[in-house]
Amino acid sequence: MKKKKVRNRTIHKLVTNPLSLIGIVLIVFFVVIAVIAPWITKPEYGNPYIIPRDGYSSTPQAPSVNHPLGTTEGQYDIFYGIVWGTRTAFRIGLIVVAGIVLIGVTLGALAGYYGGVIDEIIMRLTDIFLTFPFLVAAMVMVVLLGRGLNHVMIALVVFGWMGYARMIRGDILAIKEIDYVAAARALGASDFRIIFRHVLPNAIYPVFVMSTMDIGSMVLTAAALSFLGLGSQVGYADWGQMISFARNWILGTDTNPLAYWYTVVYPGLAIVLFVLGWNLVGDAFRDILDPRMRGSR
Numbered sequence: 001m002k003k004k005k006v007r008n009r010t011i012h013k014l015v016t017n018p019l020s021l022i023g024i025v026l027i028v029f030f031v032v033i034a035v036i037a038p039w040i041t042k043p044e045y046g047n048p049y050i051i052p053r054d055g056y057s058s059t060p061q062a063p064s065v066n067h068p069l070g071t072t073e074g075q076y077d078i079f080y081g082i083v084w085g086t087r088t089a090f091r092i093g094l095i096v097v098a099g100i101v102l103i104g105v106t107l108g109a110l111a112g113y114y115g116g117v118i119d120e121i122i123m124r125l126t127d128i129f130l131t132f133p134f135l136v137a138a139m140v141m142v143v144l145l146g147r148g149l150n151h152v153m154i155a156l157v158v159f160g161w162m163g164y165a166r167m168i169r170g171d172i173l174a175i176k177e178i179d180y181v182a183a184a185r186a187l188g189a190s191d192f193r194i195i196f197r198h199v200l201p202n203a204i205y206p207v208f209v210m211s212t213m214d215i216g217s218m219v220l221t222a223a224a225l226s227f228l229g230l231g232s233q234v235g236y237a238d239w240g241q242m243i244s245f246a247r248n249w250i251l252g253t254d255t256n257p258l259a260y261w262y263t264v265v266y267p268g269l270a271i272v273l274f275v276l277g278w279n280l281v282g283d284a285f286r287d288i289l290d291p292r293m294r295g296s297r
Contacts, residue, residue: 023280026273034086041080049237051076060263070262072245082270084237092222093215099157101211104164112172126162134159142230149232152222171203213282216275242267
Protein backbone atom coordinates (compact mmCIF):
# COMPACT_ATOMS: atom_id res chain seq x y z
CA MET A 1 0.00 0.00 0.00
CA LYS A 2 2.80 2.38 0.92
CA LYS A 3 4.64 1.70 -2.35
CA LYS A 4 1.42 2.26 -4.28
CA LYS A 5 0.94 5.65 -2.59
CA VAL A 6 4.53 6.62 -3.41
CA ARG A 7 4.02 5.58 -7.03
CA ASN A 8 0.76 7.51 -7.31
CA ARG A 9 2.33 10.60 -5.74
CA THR A 10 5.26 10.39 -8.12
CA ILE A 11 3.01 10.12 -11.19
CA HIS A 12 0.83 13.00 -9.95
CA LYS A 13 3.84 15.28 -9.46
CA LEU A 14 5.27 14.34 -12.84
CA VAL A 15 2.12 15.28 -14.73
CA THR A 16 1.46 18.45 -12.72
CA ASN A 17 4.99 19.86 -12.95
CA PRO A 18 5.12 22.08 -16.09
CA LEU A 19 8.74 21.25 -16.93
CA SER A 20 8.36 17.51 -16.45
CA LEU A 21 5.15 17.62 -18.46
CA ILE A 22 7.06 19.22 -21.34
CA GLY A 23 9.65 16.46 -21.05
CA ILE A 24 6.99 13.75 -21.08
CA VAL A 25 5.32 15.31 -24.13
CA LEU A 26 8.66 15.40 -25.97
CA ILE A 27 9.42 11.76 -25.12
CA VAL A 28 5.92 10.64 -26.13
CA PHE A 29 6.29 12.58 -29.38
CA PHE A 30 9.48 10.72 -30.25
CA VAL A 31 7.94 7.41 -29.20
CA VAL A 32 5.05 7.99 -31.59
CA ILE A 33 7.43 8.93 -34.41
CA ALA A 34 9.47 5.77 -33.79
CA VAL A 35 6.39 3.55 -33.75
CA ILE A 36 4.78 4.92 -36.91
CA ALA A 37 8.04 5.43 -38.83
CA PRO A 38 7.15 2.85 -41.53
CA TRP A 39 3.93 4.73 -42.28
CA ILE A 40 5.56 8.18 -42.29
CA THR A 41 8.45 7.25 -44.58
CA LYS A 42 8.24 3.95 -46.41
CA PRO A 43 11.59 2.10 -46.61
CA GLU A 44 13.06 1.70 -50.08
CA TYR A 45 15.70 -0.91 -49.26
CA GLY A 46 15.78 -4.24 -47.45
CA ASN A 47 17.25 -2.54 -44.40
CA PRO A 48 14.82 0.25 -43.40
CA TYR A 49 17.60 2.12 -41.58
CA ILE A 50 19.46 2.84 -44.81
CA ILE A 51 18.56 6.38 -45.93
CA PRO A 52 17.35 6.69 -49.55
CA ARG A 53 19.54 8.74 -51.90
CA ASP A 54 18.54 11.06 -54.70
CA GLY A 55 21.84 10.86 -56.55
CA TYR A 56 25.48 11.22 -55.56
CA SER A 57 26.10 14.95 -55.75
CA SER A 58 28.06 16.41 -52.84
CA THR A 59 25.97 19.59 -52.82
CA PRO A 60 22.87 19.41 -50.56
CA GLN A 61 19.43 20.13 -52.02
CA ALA A 62 17.06 22.65 -50.45
CA PRO A 63 13.68 21.44 -49.06
CA SER A 64 11.26 20.49 -51.82
CA VAL A 65 8.13 18.46 -52.46
CA ASN A 66 10.11 15.24 -52.80
CA HIS A 67 12.39 16.07 -49.87
CA PRO A 68 10.44 18.11 -47.27
CA LEU A 69 13.57 18.83 -45.19
CA GLY A 70 16.09 18.76 -48.03
CA THR A 71 19.02 16.42 -48.58
CA THR A 72 22.50 16.25 -47.09
CA GLU A 73 25.85 15.82 -48.75
CA GLY A 74 25.59 12.68 -50.87
CA GLN A 75 21.86 13.36 -51.40
CA TYR A 76 20.62 11.48 -48.33
CA ASP A 77 17.05 12.44 -47.46
CA ILE A 78 17.02 14.41 -44.18
CA PHE A 79 13.37 13.72 -43.35
CA TYR A 80 13.82 9.97 -43.69
CA GLY A 81 17.00 10.06 -41.64
CA ILE A 82 15.39 11.97 -38.79
CA VAL A 83 12.29 9.75 -38.65
CA TRP A 84 14.18 6.43 -38.65
CA GLY A 85 16.96 7.98 -36.60
CA THR A 86 14.41 8.23 -33.80
CA ARG A 87 14.41 4.44 -33.56
CA THR A 88 18.20 4.47 -33.57
CA ALA A 89 18.22 6.99 -30.72
CA PHE A 90 15.88 4.88 -28.56
CA ARG A 91 17.89 1.77 -29.35
CA ILE A 92 21.12 3.42 -28.24
CA GLY A 93 19.69 5.14 -25.17
CA LEU A 94 17.65 2.27 -23.76
CA ILE A 95 20.08 -0.59 -24.47
CA VAL A 96 23.18 1.27 -23.28
CA VAL A 97 21.55 2.57 -20.09
CA ALA A 98 20.07 -0.86 -19.34
CA GLY A 99 23.53 -2.36 -19.70
CA ILE A 100 25.34 0.14 -17.49
CA VAL A 101 22.60 0.00 -14.84
CA LEU A 102 22.74 -3.80 -14.75
CA ILE A 103 26.53 -3.87 -14.37
CA GLY A 104 26.79 -0.89 -12.04
CA VAL A 105 23.97 -1.87 -9.71
CA THR A 106 25.13 -5.50 -9.50
CA LEU A 107 28.74 -4.64 -8.69
CA GLY A 108 27.76 -1.80 -6.36
CA ALA A 109 25.32 -4.01 -4.47
CA LEU A 110 27.91 -6.76 -4.01
CA ALA A 111 30.54 -4.28 -2.84
CA GLY A 112 28.24 -2.49 -0.42
CA TYR A 113 26.57 -5.55 1.06
CA TYR A 114 29.56 -7.86 1.53
CA GLY A 115 32.28 -5.28 2.13
CA GLY A 116 35.79 -6.49 2.95
CA VAL A 117 37.87 -7.98 0.16
CA ILE A 118 34.97 -8.02 -2.32
CA ASP A 119 34.33 -4.31 -1.73
CA GLU A 120 38.03 -3.51 -2.09
CA ILE A 121 38.40 -5.40 -5.38
CA ILE A 122 35.26 -3.93 -6.96
CA MET A 123 36.01 -0.37 -5.86
CA ARG A 124 39.62 -0.51 -7.05
CA LEU A 125 38.38 -1.84 -10.40
CA THR A 126 35.92 1.05 -10.48
CA ASP A 127 38.70 3.54 -9.73
CA ILE A 128 40.78 2.12 -12.58
CA PHE A 129 37.94 2.59 -15.07
CA LEU A 130 37.30 6.10 -13.74
CA THR A 131 40.86 7.14 -14.62
CA PHE A 132 40.02 6.89 -18.33
CA PRO A 133 38.32 9.96 -19.88
CA PHE A 134 34.92 8.64 -20.91
CA LEU A 135 34.71 9.92 -24.49
CA VAL A 136 38.38 9.26 -25.28
CA ALA A 137 38.17 5.72 -23.87
CA ALA A 138 35.03 5.02 -25.88
CA MET A 139 36.70 6.33 -29.05
CA VAL A 140 39.75 4.13 -28.55
CA MET A 141 37.63 1.04 -27.94
CA VAL A 142 35.50 1.67 -31.04
CA VAL A 143 38.67 2.08 -33.11
CA LEU A 144 39.94 -1.26 -31.77
CA LEU A 145 36.63 -3.07 -32.33
CA GLY A 146 35.91 -1.45 -35.67
CA ARG A 147 33.30 1.03 -36.85
CA GLY A 148 29.70 0.12 -36.09
CA LEU A 149 26.73 1.11 -33.97
CA ASN A 150 26.91 -2.08 -31.91
CA HIS A 151 30.56 -1.42 -31.13
CA VAL A 152 29.70 2.12 -30.05
CA MET A 153 27.09 0.78 -27.63
CA ILE A 154 29.52 -1.79 -26.24
CA ALA A 155 32.10 0.93 -25.62
CA LEU A 156 29.56 3.17 -23.88
CA VAL A 157 28.50 0.31 -21.60
CA VAL A 158 32.06 -0.71 -20.74
CA PHE A 159 33.03 2.81 -19.66
CA GLY A 160 29.67 4.02 -18.30
CA TRP A 161 28.76 1.83 -15.28
CA MET A 162 31.09 3.23 -12.60
CA GLY A 163 28.88 6.03 -11.33
CA TYR A 164 26.03 3.61 -10.65
CA ALA A 165 28.32 1.22 -8.79
CA ARG A 166 29.63 3.92 -6.45
CA MET A 167 26.19 5.42 -5.85
CA ILE A 168 24.49 2.09 -5.04
CA ARG A 169 27.41 1.01 -2.83
CA GLY A 170 27.12 4.16 -0.72
CA ASP A 171 23.38 3.77 -0.25
CA ILE A 172 23.62 0.07 0.60
CA LEU A 173 26.35 0.70 3.19
CA ALA A 174 23.82 2.78 5.10
CA ILE A 175 20.70 0.68 4.43
CA LYS A 176 22.21 -2.69 5.42
CA GLU A 177 22.64 -1.43 8.99
CA ILE A 178 18.93 -0.63 9.42
CA ASP A 179 16.91 -2.82 11.83
CA TYR A 180 14.66 -4.51 9.25
CA VAL A 181 17.73 -5.83 7.38
CA ALA A 182 19.17 -7.21 10.62
CA ALA A 183 15.76 -8.77 11.41
CA ALA A 184 15.61 -10.45 8.00
CA ARG A 185 19.12 -11.82 8.51
CA ALA A 186 18.17 -13.10 11.99
CA LEU A 187 15.16 -14.91 10.52
CA GLY A 188 17.48 -16.82 8.21
CA ALA A 189 16.82 -14.98 4.95
CA SER A 190 19.43 -15.65 2.28
CA ASP A 191 21.81 -12.93 1.11
CA PHE A 192 20.13 -12.96 -2.29
CA ARG A 193 16.71 -12.35 -0.74
CA ILE A 194 18.00 -9.64 1.59
CA ILE A 195 19.74 -7.78 -1.22
CA PHE A 196 16.90 -7.93 -3.76
CA ARG A 197 13.94 -7.85 -1.36
CA HIS A 198 15.03 -5.51 1.41
CA VAL A 199 18.12 -3.54 0.38
CA LEU A 200 18.01 -2.72 -3.34
CA PRO A 201 14.34 -1.60 -3.42
CA ASN A 202 15.21 1.09 -0.86
CA ALA A 203 18.42 2.15 -2.58
CA ILE A 204 17.27 2.10 -6.19
CA TYR A 205 15.46 5.45 -6.39
CA PRO A 206 18.55 7.56 -7.26
CA VAL A 207 19.18 5.14 -10.14
CA PHE A 208 15.90 6.25 -11.74
CA VAL A 209 17.11 9.84 -11.76
CA MET A 210 20.57 9.09 -13.13
CA SER A 211 19.40 6.58 -15.72
CA THR A 212 16.69 8.88 -17.05
CA MET A 213 19.24 11.62 -17.66
CA ASP A 214 21.79 9.16 -19.04
CA ILE A 215 19.47 8.05 -21.83
CA GLY A 216 19.81 11.48 -23.40
CA SER A 217 23.51 11.71 -22.54
CA MET A 218 24.34 8.39 -24.18
CA VAL A 219 22.49 9.36 -27.35
CA LEU A 220 24.45 12.63 -27.39
CA THR A 221 27.76 10.78 -26.90
CA ALA A 222 26.92 8.27 -29.63
CA ALA A 223 26.05 11.17 -31.94
CA ALA A 224 29.45 12.71 -31.21
CA LEU A 225 31.21 9.46 -32.12
CA SER A 226 29.16 9.21 -35.33
CA PHE A 227 30.07 12.81 -36.16
CA LEU A 228 33.73 11.81 -35.83
CA GLY A 229 33.19 8.92 -38.23
CA LEU A 230 33.26 6.14 -35.63
CA GLY A 231 29.56 5.31 -35.52
CA SER A 232 27.21 3.54 -37.87
CA GLN A 233 27.86 2.68 -41.50
CA VAL A 234 27.63 5.44 -44.08
CA GLY A 235 24.01 6.16 -44.95
CA TYR A 236 22.57 4.70 -41.75
CA ALA A 237 19.69 6.62 -40.12
CA ASP A 238 21.69 8.17 -37.30
CA TRP A 239 21.34 11.81 -36.24
CA GLY A 240 25.04 12.19 -35.45
CA GLN A 241 26.07 10.95 -38.88
CA MET A 242 23.57 13.30 -40.53
CA ILE A 243 25.26 16.27 -38.86
CA SER A 244 28.58 14.81 -40.02
CA PHE A 245 27.27 14.98 -43.59
CA ALA A 246 26.71 18.70 -43.04
CA ARG A 247 30.19 19.55 -41.72
CA ASN A 248 31.36 20.96 -45.07
CA TRP A 249 28.24 23.09 -45.46
CA ILE A 250 27.79 24.62 -42.02
CA LEU A 251 29.19 27.97 -43.17
CA GLY A 252 27.16 28.00 -46.39
CA THR A 253 28.67 29.93 -49.27
CA ASP A 254 30.72 33.11 -49.48
CA THR A 255 27.64 35.13 -50.43
CA ASN A 256 25.09 33.29 -48.26
CA PRO A 257 26.33 31.80 -44.94
CA LEU A 258 22.88 30.28 -44.29
CA ALA A 259 22.48 28.65 -47.69
CA TYR A 260 22.53 25.12 -46.26
CA TRP A 261 21.11 25.76 -42.79
CA TYR A 262 18.69 22.83 -43.09
CA THR A 263 21.51 20.27 -43.16
CA VAL A 264 22.43 21.18 -39.58
CA VAL A 265 19.29 22.59 -38.00
CA TYR A 266 16.91 19.66 -38.47
CA PRO A 267 19.09 16.79 -37.19
CA GLY A 268 20.55 19.09 -34.52
CA LEU A 269 17.06 20.06 -33.36
CA ALA A 270 16.07 16.38 -33.15
CA ILE A 271 19.05 15.65 -30.88
CA VAL A 272 18.42 18.71 -28.68
CA LEU A 273 14.73 17.97 -28.17
CA PHE A 274 15.33 14.27 -27.50
CA VAL A 275 17.99 14.98 -24.87
CA LEU A 276 15.96 17.85 -23.39
CA GLY A 277 12.93 15.62 -22.91
CA TRP A 278 14.85 13.04 -20.89
CA ASN A 279 16.69 15.69 -18.87
CA LEU A 280 13.46 17.44 -17.88
CA VAL A 281 11.92 14.18 -16.71
CA GLY A 282 15.14 13.31 -14.87
CA ASP A 283 15.11 16.67 -13.08
CA ALA A 284 11.52 16.05 -12.02
CA PHE A 285 12.40 12.58 -10.71
CA ARG A 286 15.24 14.11 -8.68
CA ASP A 287 12.97 16.71 -7.11
CA ILE A 288 10.31 14.10 -6.28
CA LEU A 289 12.49 11.24 -5.03
CA ASP A 290 15.21 13.17 -3.18
CA PRO A 291 14.06 13.58 0.46
CA ARG A 292 16.20 16.69 0.92
CA MET A 293 14.45 18.38 -2.02
CA ARG A 294 11.03 17.41 -0.61
CA GLY A 295 11.90 18.70 2.83
CA SER A 296 12.90 22.09 1.53
CA ARG A 297 9.51 22.77 0.00
